[in-house]
Structure formats: C-alpha cells, structure tokens
Amino acid sequence: MTEFLQATVYGLLQGGLLALVAVGFSLVWGVMNVVNLAHGTFVVLGSYVAWQLNKSAGVDPFLGMFAAAACLFVAGYAVHMLLINQVIKAPIWMTLLLTFGLELVLINAMVLLFSGDFRSIETGWAGDAIALGDVRIPYGRLAGFLVAVGLTLALVAFMSRTRLGLAIKATGMDRDAARLMGIRARRVYAITFAIAAAMAGAAGAIVGTVGTFSPASAPAFTLQSFVIAVLGGLGNMWGALAGGLVLGLVQSWGGQYLSGTLVTAIAFGVLVAVLIVRPAGLLGKPYYEARVET
Amino acid sequence: MATDTQAEKPASAEGPGGARRLGFLSGRAGWAAAAVALLVFIALPTQLYGSQQRTLAAAFMFVALAQGWNLIGGFAGYPSFGNVVFFGLGGYTTAILMAKAGASFYVALPAAALVGLGFAALMGVPVLRLRGHYFAIATLGVAEGMREVVLNLDGLTGGGSGLTVPAVGIEATTSYPGNAGFYYMFLALAVLATAVVLWVSRSRFGYGLRAINQDEDAAAAMGIDTTRAKIGAFALAGVITSLAGAMYAFQQVSIYPARLFDVQFTLLMVVMAVIGGSGTVVGPVLGALGLTFLSEYLRDNLTDYHTLVFGVIIVAAVILLPQGLVRFVQEGWRTRRFSLLDNVRAYRL
Numbered sequence: 001m002t003e004f005l006q007a008t009v010y011g012l013l014q015g016g017l018l019a020l021v022a023v024g025f026s027l028v029w030g031v032m033n034v035v036n037l038a039h040g041t042f043v044v045l046g047s048y049v050a051w052q053l054n055k056s057a058g059v060d061p062f063l064g065m066f067a068a069a070a071c072l073f074v075a076g077y078a079v080h081m082l083l084i085n086q087v088i089k090a091p092i093w094m095t096l097l098l099t100f101g102l103e104l105v106l107i108n109a110m111v112l113l114f115s116g117d118f119r120s121i122e123t124g125w126a127g128d129a130i131a132l133g134d135v136r137i138p139y140g141r142l143a144g145f146l147v148a149v150g151l152t153l154a155l156v157a158f159m160s161r162t163r164l165g166l167a168i169k170a171t172g173m174d175r176d177a178a179r180l181m182g183i184r185a186r187r188v189y190a191i192t193f194a195i196a197a198a199m200a201g202a203a204g205a206i207v208g209t210v211g212t213f214s215p216a217s218a219p220a221f222t223l224q225s226f227v228i229a230v231l232g233g234l235g236n237m238w239g240a241l242a243g244g245l246v247l248g249l250v251q252s253w254g255g256q257y258l259s260g261t262l263v264t265a266i267a268f269g270v271l272v273a274v275l276i277v278r279p280a281g282l283l284g285k286p287y288y289e290a291r292v293e294t
Numbered sequence: 295m296a297t298d299t300q301a302e303k304p305a306s307a308e309g310p311g312g313a314r315r316l317g318f319l320s321g322r323a324g325w326a327a328a329a330v331a332l333l334v335f336i337a338l339p340t341q342l343y344g345s346q347q348r349t350l351a352a353a354f355m356f357v358a359l360a361q362g363w364n365l366i367g368g369f370a371g372y373p374s375f376g377n378v379v380f381f382g383l384g385g386y387t388t389a390i391l392m393a394k395a396g397a398s399f400y401v402a403l404p405a406a407a408l409v410g411l412g413f414a415a416l417m418g419v420p421v422l423r424l425r426g427h428y429f430a431i432a433t434l435g436v437a438e439g440m441r442e443v444v445l446n447l448d449g450l451t452g453g454g455s456g457l458t459v460p461a462v463g464i465e466a467t468t469s470y471p472g473n474a475g476f477y478y479m480f481l482a483l484a485v486l487a488t489a490v491v492l493w494v495s496r497s498r499f500g501y502g503l504r505a506i507n508q509d510e511d512a513a514a515a516m517g518i519d520t521t522r523a524k525i526g527a528f529a530l531a532g533v534i535t536s537l538a539g540a541m542y543a544f545q546q547v548s549i550y551p552a553r554l555f556d557v558q559f560t561l562l563m564v565v566m567a568v569i570g571g572s573g574t575v576v577g578p579v580l581g582a583l584g585l586t587f588l589s590e591y592l593r594d595n596l597t598d599y600h601t602l603v604f605g606v607i608i609v610a611a612v613i614l615l616p617q618g619l620v621r622f623v624q625e626g627w628r629t630r631r632f633s634l635l636d637n638v639r640a641y642r643l
Contacts, residue, residue, distance in 0.1 A: 035427055086613045090641035092426055093373040097568060098612045100561050104605030112598065186643045219557075223438065226431060265442030271435040275428055276420045 002134040007256040008249065009135050013145040015248020016241075017210070020148035020203040021221055022228035023155060023240040024196025030235015031172035031192050033092065034084060037099040040221030041106040042197045046072055046204025047121070047213045048114055054121050061121045062143060065205035069198040076197025080190040088189065103218065110215040121208040144206040149241065151202060155195070156237040168192050172235055227271050324576075335481055339474045347473040351545070353586035354480035355538050359559065360566040360578035361487035362534035367564065368572030369500060370527045371507030372422065375560055376433030377535050379417075379440050380410045382555040384536025385543030386444060389457045392467050392544075394450070399468035403540050410536025411529050418528040422521070425510075434557070441555035456550040459543060468544075476545045483541065484579075487534045492575050494530070503527055507573070569611045571618030580619055616641055 025039045049071050050064035059067070083102065087094045126140025159165035171178040171188045179185050200221075207213055207221075228247055232239025247267065254263025339347055359381070367373045384406035391402040421432045444451050451457055461470040471479065494500040502523045505513035514520045543549045562585070570581025588607065592600035614634045615622055626632035 029427070033427070035430070083609060083613065085643055086638055087616060087641045088643045090616050091371075091373075093367065093430070093564060093568065094612055094616055094641070096373070096375070096430065097561075097565055098609055100565070101605045101608030101612065105602055105609065108599070108602035108605065112602070189643070226434070230431060262442065262446050265439045265446065268435040268439030268442065272421075272432050272439065275424060275432045275435070 003256060004253075005133075005135050007252045009137060010141075011249035011252025012245060013137070013141045013248070014252060015245035016145040016148045016152075017203065017206055017244075018224055018228060018248050019152050019241045019244025020199060020206070022225035022232075022244055023152050023237055024199040025222075025225035026229035026232060026234055026236065026240045027155075027168075027199075028193055028196045029229055030233075031168055032084075032088070032189050034088070034095045035092070035099070035226075036193075036196070037096060037222055038079075038103040038106060039099075039196070039200055039225055040218035040223075041103050041110070041215075042072055042076070042200035043204040043207060043221045044110065044213055044215060044218045045075070045106065046201030047119070047208035048110065048204075049201065050205035051119055051121050051208055054123075061123060061126075061205050061209040062147065064121075065147070065202045068201040068205045072201030072204075073194045073198035076194035077190050079197070080193035081186075084193060085186060085189065103222075107215045107218055114215070116214055116216060118212040118214045119208065120212045121205075123209060126209050138210070140210045144210050148203065148206060151199065152237060152241050155199065159237060164188075164191065227267055230271055230274060332485065336478075339477050344473045347477045349586065349590050351473070351477045351480045353583050354477075354484040355542060356562065356566055356582035356586050357484035357579050358480070358487040358534055358538045359563040360570070360582040361484075361491045362531040362538070363560075363563040364491055364567045364572055364574075364578045365494060365503075365527045365534075366524075366531045368567055368574070368578070369494065369503040369507065370524055371503075372524065372528075373426075373430045373564070374433045374528075374531070375430045375557075375564070376435070376437035377531060377563060378555055378557060378560040379433075379437040380414065380532045380535035381539035381542070381559055382437075382440065382444065382551070383413055384410050384539030385549055385554045386451060386457070386539075387536070388540040389459050389543045389549055390450060392459050393457055396467055399544055403537065406536045406540035407533045410532040410534075410539075413536075414529040414532025415525055418525040422524045422528060434560075437555060437557065437560065441551050444555065445551040451551070454551065456548050458548045461544070461547045470547075471544075476541065479541050480538075483534075483537055488575065488579060490530060490534065491578075494527075495575050499523065499526065504573070565608055565611075568618060569608075569615060571620030571622075574618065574620045577618050577620040613638060 021043055024042075025036060028034055028036050028039075046065075046068035049068040050059075050061045053059040053064040053067055054061055079102070083098060084095065087098055123140065126143070127138060129136040129138040130142075131137075159169060167178070167183045167188050168191070170181070171183055171185050171192075175185050178188075204213070224247060228240055228243035230243075231246060232241070232243030250267060250270070251263055254266060258266075335350075338350070342350070359377070362380075363374065363377050366377075387406040387409045388399065388402040391397040391405055392399060397405075417433075417436055421429065421436065424432050445454055447453070460466050494503070502513065502518040502520075505516065505518055506520050506523060510520055539554065543554065546553075563582075566581035566585050567578040568581070569585065570579065571577025589600070589604055592603050596603055614637055616637055617625070617640075622632070622637070
C-alpha cells in the first residue's frame with residue numbers, strides 16, 4: 001500500500017512537470033498546425049541555461065528558470081521568423097523535416113558546448129523531503145510541481161483573458177479570417193512559438209533540478225509531449241494538464257508493477273488507440289481539425 | 295483525370311504525355327542514363343575497397359527505403375513516420391528464423407516480405423483512416439510501441455542484448471555473402487523498388503493514389519476504392535522495407551531493437567525522398583544516393599561536426615527546395631528560370 005501511495009504521489013508530481021513540458025508543444029500544434037520535433041531540445045536548452053547560471057553565479061534554479069524562459073522566448077521568436085515561417089504553408093511533412101533538422105543541429109551543438117555527460121543542477125534544499133506518513137515528498141519535486149501547474153494555469157488565463165491570447169486562438173481557428181480582422185498572423189505565430197519555447201525552457205530548469213539531463217534526453221521529451229498533446233487534445237491547455245497527469249501516473253504505476261520497459265509500449269498503445277477511436281483527444285474539441293487550410 | 299491533373303498543376307511531369315512535353319530525364323535519354331548507371335554499378339565493385347562497397351550498399355538500401363516511403367508518402371500523400379516498423383520486423387523475422395529455426399536466408403527473406411505485407415495490411419486498416427498529422431503520429435506510435443514489444447519478448451528476440459544471426463562456422467545456415475555479395479543484394483533491391491515505383495507511377499493504381507493525394511473525397515466520388523488503394527500502397531511499402539530490413543539484419547549479424555527500430559531510419563527515408571522529389575520515380579534515388587554520400591563525406595572530414603552540418607543541410611534543403619530536386623529542375627527546364635528565392639517565397643507567410 002505504501003508503495004502504491006508513493007508511486008501515485010510521485011506520478012502526480014512528475015505529471016504536473018510533464019504537463020509544463022508538453023503545453024507549448026500542444027499550443028504550437030493546435031494553433032500553427034506544426035509538429036515541433038525540436039521541442040524536447042528546447043527543454044534541455046532550458047536545463048543548460050539554469051545549470052550554467054547555477055554553476056557560474058550560484059543562482060537558484062527556481063530563479064534561473066525565469067532566465068531560461070526569457071532566453072528561450074527570444075530564441076523561439078527568432079527560430080520562427082528565420083525558419084518555421086519560411087515553410088508554414090508547405091505540406092505538413094516539410095515542417096516535420098525542418099524541425100527534425102533543427103533538432104539534429106541543436107542536440108549536436110549542445111554536445112559540442114556542454115559534452116554529452118549527464119548533468120544535474122545542485123541545490124542545498126531540493127533533495128530534502130517532507131514525510132507524510134510513509135510517503136516521502138522531496139521539496140524540489142513539490143516546488144517543481146507547483147510552479148509547473150501554476151505556469152500552465154497562467155497560460156490558460158493568458159489565452160482566454162488577454163487580447164493577444166484571443167488573437168492566438170483566433171489565428172488558430174482560421175488564419176485568413178484572423179488576418180482580415182487585422183491580426184498580423186506572422187507575428188502571432190512567432191509569439192505563439194516563443195511562448196511554447198519559453199514554457200519548455202522553464203520546464204527544463206525544473207527537470208534539471210529534480211533529475212538528470214543530457215543532450216540525449218531531448219527526443220524523449222518530444223515523444224512524451226506527443227502523447228500528452230494527443231491525449232489532451234491539440235491546443236487545449238487544460239487537456240495538456242490532464243494528459244500530463246495521466247501520463248505521469250501511468251508511467252509511475254507501470255514502473256512499479258510492470259517489468260522492463262513494457263510501460264512505454266503501453267503508453268504508445270494508448271496513444272494509437274486514442275488516435276483511432278477519438279482523434280480529437282480525451283478533452284479535445286474538434287474545431288482545430290475542422291479549420292480551413294490554405 | 296490525367297488532363298485535370300495537368301491543367302491544375304502544370305509543373306508536375308507525371309504521366310507519359312507530361313513527361314514528353316517537359317523533355318527532362320524522360321523518354322529515351324532517361325532510359326539510357328538509367329541503363330548506363332546500372333551497368334556502372336554492376337561493374338564497379340571490382341574497383342572498390344571493402345569500405346566503399348559497404349557505403350554503396352548502404353546507399354542502395356536507402357534507395358529502397360526511400361522508394362518504399364515514396365509509395366505511401368509521396369504518391370498517396372500519407373506521411374508515414376513509422377515505416378521503420380517494417381524494417382525492424384523484416385530484420386527480426388529473418389534473424390529469428392535463421393537463429394532459432396535454422397532456416398536458410400533464402401527462406402527467411404520471403405518470410406520477412408510476407409510479415410511486412412501482413413503487418414502493413416493489418417495496421418493499415420485502422421491507421422489509414424487517419425489523415426495528416428494524426429496519421430504521422432499514429433504510425434510513429436506503432437513503430438515505437440513495436441520496438442518496446444520486441445525489447446520485452448526476451449525469449450524470442452533476446453531483448454535488449456540482441457540477437458545474433460549464425461553467419462560463420464558450422465552453425466551458419468547460409469554462407470555470409472561478404473561486402474560484394476551484400477552490394478549486389480542491395481543493388482537488386484534498389485532496382486526492384488525503383489521498378490515497382492515506375493510501374494505504379496504509370497498504372498491506373500498510381501493515378502488513383504495521386505488522386506487520393508490531391509483530394510481524397512473527390513477521388514472516392516470518382517469511383518476509386520480509396521481504402522483498397524491506400525492499403526495497397528502501404529503494403530507495397532511494407533514489403534520493400536521489410537526486405538531491406540531482412541538484408542540489413544543478415545549484413546549486421548548482431549541486431550538490437552534500438553538499432554533496428556531506430557526512428558532515424560524513418561526520418562532519413564523521408565528526408566531522402568522529399569529532398570529528391572517525393573511522388574517522382576527518380577527523386578528518391580537521387581536523394582538517397584546523394585545524402586548517403588554526403589553523410590559519409592561529412593563523417594570522414596568533419597568528425598565532430600558531421601551530424602550538426604547534416605542537420606543544417608536538411609534545414610536548408612527544406613527551405614530552399616521544398617518541391618524536391620527533380621521537380622525543381624523540371625520546372626526550371628520548362629520555364630528557363632531556376633530561382634531558389636521563388637521556392638522560399640512559395641510557402642512563407
């Protein structure tokens with residue numbers, strides 16, 4: 001029973017973090033119809049920004065997180081304007097290939113800059129834990145969970161309560177109609193992409209604090225984002241949160257009770273099943289799918 | 295229907311009429327070039343080192359893989375991101391039959407093709423109902439999931455520590471063909487795959503696939519059995535890809551799930567087909583040969599940076615040549631205007 005409770009708590013904490021990892025991926029997919037295969041590298045880049053700040057200036061990663069988010073925001077804006085925007089109207093596999101090329105470049109640049117070694121951001125406090133009965137909750141994981149869920153909810157509020165957020169939603173529903181309403185679609189897309197990168201960067205700082213990371217971790221983050229985005233429905237922020245928690249729990253329980261890596265097979269099985277039975281996702285609304293493509 | 299296609303997209307050189315009008319890499323000149331290239335490739339191994347034979351064999355393998363993807367991704371317009379699943383299944387079928395059942399490679403090879411065919415048909419029924427990104431992700435999910443299944447069936451597949459094909463000594467069921475042997479094997483497969491694509495591109499079946507690519511609902515309304523056509527294309531891709539996997543497994547001797555189901559294979563075949571020209575016959579050949587040589591050249595000359603430079607080249611190629619090399623040259627030939635800038639302008643916002 002203790003084991004089950006510990007696995008459940010751990011899964012929920014990890015799930016909140018995964019939601020922050022995936023929320024930007026889902027946003028970009030839903031609004032821009034772009035599957036960003038380089039999303040995982042944005043997460044790891046965020047980890048390195050926080051790690052470098054911590055190592056050279058002793059900045060706590062939960063402060064470094066903001067620096068990571070800011071760096072990735074700028075980088076994301078630039079990447080969209082210079083690269084993604086050039087093929088935004090091309091058939092979908094062109095953007096898949098472009099982001100795959102970008103992923104290769106970024107991963108290898110990180111290997112050259114930081115080596116392929118596994119790193120972890122050291123703090124004095126994140127490893128300590130509070131005990132609730134027999135269940136241990138490390139402070140770092142708890143703080144990471146709270147920050148991740150907080151940021152995800154802040155994004156939900158931003159999307160539904162600000163003019164810019166509504167412009168992003170409108171552009172996602174029908175780009176041409178949005179442009180006729182005076183929305184500059186290219187800028188909206190760039191900001192969407194930048195927000196997604198910033199969220200990934202912030203997630204990366206937390207990931208680096210509660211665990212280890214290396215350039216090779218990037219593809220796993222991208223794949224997890226896939227699963228979460230599909231489970232939750234594209235462009236649906238609440239869905240990303242729910243999908244993240246579900247995936248975190250499944251992985252944690254599976255790791256506890258199943259042998260080997262079968263849990264990964266189950267995650268992909270669930271993914272394919274959801275796609276076939278309910279392509280709009282568990283919470284998704286199908287309107288992103290139904291929009292006009294030109 | 296062919297006239298419709300040409301009226302709408304004058305750039306595409308599909309179909310005999312269009313090809314003659316464009317006059318590039320078509321007709322007699324094209325056949326002659328293909329024949330010369332084939333003769334050179336048949337005569338070449340005697341002039342090469344073992345390592346060069348291996349590089350060329352890999353290039354031929356990628357020709358077959360890219361052509362396999364071309365059928366489903368290029369002609370039917372269904373961007374499969376899980377074609378490596380056939381590669382892995384073909385490889386494991388061969389390795390299991392040779393190692394556990396003591397079968398000859400020449401028995402295992404057709405068996406691998408059958409497995410590829412069966413799995414493509416089985417998987418195609420639910421997955422080909424999805425469109426666009428959803429199809430891409432579902433196929434990716436099937437491939438990743440299959441890797442984990444193979445990884446966990448230790449008894450049959452050896453799990454993560456892999457499986458070794460008996461290739462030497464008294465255990466060997468078929469004598470190991472060596473570098474030159476695999477060179478000819480992969481060359482034959484590449485020729486076969488290209489011939490299949492050539493046949494498809496000129497058949498009623500191929501026109502059906504192109505119609506599905508342009509507008510699936512309209513194609514169905516025109517009387518094309520879209521489900522059958524899509525599953526047919528997917529099954530052909532499955533057969534070609536699983537044959538490549540079978541040969542690859544024998545060539546490598548020791549195989550591991552992480553290697554045989556590596557998503558990099560899928561991405562490379564897509565990149566090669568698209569950069570060469572997806573939906574054309576020659577495009578994937580040029581893309582696969584060109585990128586394999588380029589990758590090998592970079593590996594030799596830029597040891598630390600080669601993957602990085604390869605990534606830059608992919609990004610640049612996608613932005614500068616979105617329609618693929620073949621279509622770019624055909625279009626330029628027709629209009630006497632070769633402008634990369636026009637390509638960039640075509641898809642930007």
